[in-house]
Amino acid sequence: MFSKATEYALRATIFIAQKSSKENKISIDEISKAIDSPQSFTAKILQALTKENKVISSARGPNGGFFLTEKAKKLPVRSILQAMGEDDVLDKCVLGLKLCSETQPCPMHAQYKPIKKQLKELFVNKTIEQLASEIKDGVVFINNKK
Amino acid sequence: MFSKATEYALRATIFIAQKSSKENKISIDEISKAIDSPQSFTAKILQALTKENKVISSARGPNGGFFLTEKAKKLPVRSILQAMGEDDVLDKCVLGLKLCSETQPCPMHAQYKPIKKQLKELFVNKTIEQLASEIKDGVVFINNKK
DNA sequence: ATATTTAAAGATAATTTTGTCTTTAATTAT
């Protein structure tokens, strides 16, 4: 569904949201170990997320690291996709047609439409914070070690 | 959602199902023009689909080309994904976790589960033939020219 | 038989994605 880069972005952001605050930042080393992703590659991705649309914040030096502002925690999960430039998955035609609409639908359009709608709503309605809090509650997990 | 290769595979197969039969085959030239895909690349993909699990049939020489047997037309759309080795999209964790289950769910699992279920059902229940017939009826389209 | 038509097969190349490594810059603690 998503690229590796976006999967890492989603996992990392949710993890950071859960583990850190402006007062308690978290290092790329800890993050990549926790979500089981290649460290340098993940660093690049987080770097991008600190620029693009400020989903993630960072600080250098001792006690530095990554964190999410309280404002950022309230962003929809979709904003991660947007920052990764992969937001189009939630809109595009399942057969990859450039033009696929109500007036000119692909053969799967009618059936796929409600599914796409739910998928989009999921990413729009759920905030980063909401997902993170479930980890805190111990009901869900984000470790990738089998 | 799917790779370019799989998008082409889906479009091509549905198109072939609609336009051809054992008696009336269709050339790669016609196919790639109709679905707006790179010809040689599409040829490779169809070649693979004639082997993997026989979704598509072919014949060389004059009046040769690609076609679907009546049996193949009754296959679920999912069989195209399977032949393309991209069937896992219908099952895998949206965050890319290796382990994501009821007992150890990712933060999106509960909400994504019903969506994934519908998506899978769509690809399992719809046959290639059903999608093709809608094109014949003129209610849907598969051309990719904007 | 020969020429023609078509897919199959194989080689190659361009592009994108994924990943690593090294150097630099900023911040903090001593």
Next chain:
DNA sequence: ATAATTAAAGACAAAATTATCTTTAAATAT
């Protein structure tokens, strides 16, 4: 001031995906 710690930046490389081109093989029609 200096050393230590951390992310940022940049160069590079491996792998996968997407794409093209050429040659071969099979089938048909003449």
